[in-house]
Amino acid sequence: MPSEASLPQRTYDEITPILLEVVQQLAQELHPQQPLTRVPTLDSALEREFGFDSLGRMELLLRLERTFDVQLPEQVLASAEAPRDLLEAVFNARAGTGRVSVRPAVRPVVEAIDGVPIGASTLLAVLDWYARHHPQRRHITLYGEHEQCEEITYGALHSRAAVVASGLQARGLEPGQTVALMLPTSRDFFEGFLGIIQAGGVPVPLYPPARLSQLEEHLRRQLRILQNAGAVALLTVPEAKSL
Known part of the structure; x- marks a missing residue:
């Protein structure tokens, strides 16, 4: 500076x-x-x-x-x-050197589909219905830097969430137990959130630190939330394994 x-x-x-x-x-x-x-x-x-x-x-x-x-x-x-x-x-x-260009909002094109999940009463039921009937339909679009975007389909989200759920159950997660989720807005976050629900758990989202170098200190600050929520596990970035 x-x-x-x-x-x-x-x-x-x-x-x-x-x-x-x-x-x-x-x-x-x-x-x-x-x-x-x-x-x-x-x-x-x-x-x-x-x-x-x-x-x-x-x-x-x-x-x-x-x-x-x-x-x-x-x-x-x-x-x-x-x-x-x-x-x-x-x-x-x-001074005019720090201004950023604002990208105009683009309304996504939503393809017409046959039928709707009328009988679905939960988030998982809706996801299951779309994964069965329209697995290739885009569900989420993540916008990143440099005009890059990542699309997540219902089928891909459903299958990856099932992998997360299986892993949690294999580690002993019981229905009703809480699992903390500290990830940035990303594919991993959505897969983890729905995977926890599929496993019968209750997700507890936490904001991640702004910088990975602050991860340990950030976790200490969130300790009271984790304790109050009774979280039995934490889904977060790989860098947290060494803490």
């Missing part, structure tokens, strides 16, 4: 206190039962010191965009470790 001396001092003086106030106010809102014991600085750790998880970071970016009337790149959500990183992103956006 450029040093403060290399940027217009008046701009830094103008932006910094406003940005830090936004960070402090949101941190208080996210953790009302934990009064702040320190005031955020440009070098404060967003997650370790103020508990900004993925959802909190998303809200923080939205507030900064509204406050400074800018558009911030999505990668800032994962890469920012301190308010100083956010300051750089806001400064670049104000």
